[in-house]
Amino acid sequence: MLDATAGSPWFQVQRVTETLARIDEPNVHELLRANIWHLRGRDHDLVVDAGLGVASLREHLPGLFENSPVLVLTHRHLDHVGSAHEFSDRRMHAATEVDGRTPASLRGPELASLLGLAWLDAPPLLIDRAPSELFEVDSYAILPAPATDVLADGDVIDLGDRQLRVVHLPGHTPGCICLFEEQSGALFSGDVIYDGVLLDELPESDTAAYLDSMLRLRSMPVKIVYPGHGDPFDGDRLRELVDAHLRLRSGDGS
Template identity: 50%
Template structure:
């Protein structure tokens, strides 16, 4: 058996969980936050290995899973949770069933990704979780969202609360969550170190630019992103400004 998940404690109440055997394109972070009244999990990884089996403590307090957007690397294990939350614009996609495959060519076709001459991985994982695992069985079943989250909504854990920020562009219903008390932003795929994806069929560069203009002025201490390592508020502004420079003149920013 392969140890599929890596867990890193940020502090006594926040844990980063990642999947090191997943291809870089899909190797996402998800975040386990503990409050005095309840826990939440922000995103749910690829779902190749059942979280209830791998990390049973994650479910001890019946957590709410908050999905930043409806892509397979963020919602793969979401159906394991009894309570799910997402933006209304993503709820319909989740109800239909998120396009998913562990085979690179099939996945790119389902997502409408143009590899632009780059080599496409045959398999999106570099190990099997167990010798008998068949990647062809991987799929994400349709799921219901129990709580719809709109811009400005609050998610209260007891002793801490997070504010929902609707920041479209990567997808129409992409959200981030801001804990104002600590200045911590959980950014999903809105921003991270690396090439930001804004050319999927439901991406919108103009909306992405508006979201980045918002982030340039957002006062945060640390960003915990959906991919890669965390960074500070100065780096957030640098990344947002770099995106705005790169896309300047490429999209109409009508509100």
């Protein structure tokens, strides 16, 4: 039985810059421990992705909702859309549907089956404690959160004092997008790129499209990457990761 009282608060908040914070869920297995990015703007705040949805963002982090936040979903996987229903302004690509049918489970073997992952040593549970005494593992599901605005390549998210451009980079999923701030060179990359094993062979993935996305990404003047999983890294590391994946897919693993 999961303990609902031990440990720290469910969400961990780390200040990255004066205007940017990283939020994650330390009691979640690393596969699903995704980053939520909170960027403060003059007229609106930007929230990139919405976590697993095991615990309420609005209840635990009410400050996230104070400045008319714009939620942008980078793609449709459960660890990025879980609390999307809590936001009134939800923006995503047309292929990112959060319609109540998102494959979701907190049981490792079941989730592996739902996602088509060859995860032979999947743990029985993907969280190590419950967020509350009333929480039931098998009641977990992604609630519907339809787009209030559909995003396409080249669209701009305007926060008043800063603007971020939508970059559609399919492959991991059909609807994967990144957000790029030209002025700072900052890229919010979702699962298009992070410093780890990149997944482009899921049932909904498109390896050829992913390679095209990698080539486009490599050509962008990125200075810093804020990924969907793991720590930020610079543009040089981004290009190293892209090159390594291109070599892998070309059959040259050297």
